[in-house]
Amino acid sequence: MTELPVLRRSPLLDRPRAVAGEGLAASVAVHYGDPMREQRLLEEGLAVVDLSHRSVVTVTGPDRLSWLHSLTTQHLTDLGPRESREALILTPKGHVEHSLHLVDDGETTWITTEPGAGEPLREWLDRMRFMLRVEVADVTADWAVLGEPHHSESAPGEPLAWRDPWPDLVGDTVAYGPVDDHPGTRWSWREVIVPRASLSDAVGDRPLAGLWAADALRIAAWRPQLGAETDHRTIVHEVDWLRTAVHLHKGCYRGQETVARVHNLGRPPRRLVFLHVDGSGHVLPSPGAEVRSGDRVVGRVTSIGRHHTDGPIALAVIKRNTDPEAVLLVDDLSAAQTVVVAP
Missing domain, CATH: 3.30.1360.120 (Probable tRNA modification gtpase trme; domain 1)
Structure with missing residues (x-):
């Protein structure tokens, strides 16, 4: 260690x-x-x-x-x-x-x-x-x-x-x-x-x-x-x-x-997304929390915080082929994704 x-x-x-x-x-x-x-x-x-x-x-x-x-x-x-x-x-x-x-x-x-x-x-x-x-x-x-x-x-x-x-x-x-x-x-x-x-x-x-x-x-x-x-x-x-x-x-x-x-021949295997996380919970998910699309784990939360106007927000790295229109889940909280790195 x-x-x-x-x-x-x-x-x-x-x-x-x-x-x-x-x-x-x-x-x-x-x-x-x-x-x-x-x-x-x-x-x-x-x-x-x-x-x-x-x-x-x-x-x-x-x-x-x-x-x-x-x-x-x-x-x-x-x-x-x-x-x-x-x-x-x-x-x-x-x-x-x-x-x-x-x-x-x-x-x-x-x-x-x-x-x-x-x-x-x-x-x-x-x-x-x-x-x-x-x-x-x-x-x-x-x-x-x-x-x-x-x-x-x-x-x-x-x-x-x-x-x-x-x-x-x-x-x-x-x-x-x-x-x-x-x-x-x-x-x-x-x-x-x-x-x-x-x-x-x-x-x-x-x-x-x-x-x-x-x-x-x-x-x-x-x-x-x-x-x-x-x-x-x-x-x-x-x-x-x-x-x-x-x-x-x-x-x-x-x-x-x-x-x-x-850069010349392909796309990266993962992509960064911005998440608006459901704010109904009293405790925020932790960095490292799994991001799921349905029952499938597609990535992890990398940073999370409470914004003074937007509420709970996060960055996450997910698999590139994840549907950009899908509503994702983090600790059973819904998380609306905004594409950062295009799939």
Whole structure:
């Protein structure tokens, strides 16, 4: 059994009504007493989210961008200071292994990644250095992340931030979901990197929102997340991740054959769907709950939350040939599907 990494408890858990999460989220708050109000504050651009459980990795050296370009799914050689990109590291068979939120400051490439993934990512990158002039460090102990509902890159004089490009098409790529009328156009997000010792000062007097509020808005934007919408078999096409994280003509990288083969010759075996779940129950289904079409299990719930206007909503990954008109069932609750990745 794999041991969970020990994460430093956030000082923001001392704020009034803060409720800590579980597992890898145990060091931060899932809410501060009113998740629905926290969602509204995020939509209005007023609140900030404690993401200090996320890992932070740095890459320095003159070869850093060309090296990361060669290892990942994204075009990075032209990345300028304070420009953000999203990239993935795939297995040799093309399955998603690491998700990298990258921003460069002109001398260092800063990467935020999923909680607990910093050291495994650093170890893997370190093995790939060979004779190149790069240095990799896991700096999670000294640097922390805050989530802000803003759609702009950080400006000079501000703390460095990674801007989420979702759902734009970044570079030479393609969408497996809709381009027009995508709900993600209402999603604005960036991750601000601040000294861990100054986390409370960086928040200042802004209201705090918890992980539940941020996750509900992410689900409503159909935004995939590593470890939620992905498992050991996930390929990028299934969750519409090419649009922001995969450049289709950037040269060789690990897993590229699978990306190209599925894109050019077929369709992915599974597809992401958005679900409106029957809200008559008092308890929401859990991530991992089976999704059924009649008596047949067709997939699983990957993320679920309560939206302040839409009620219980979820993302799920289901078999590609599932009837897009079918009303699905999750824990015997009806769930109306909206197609994200076309069958």
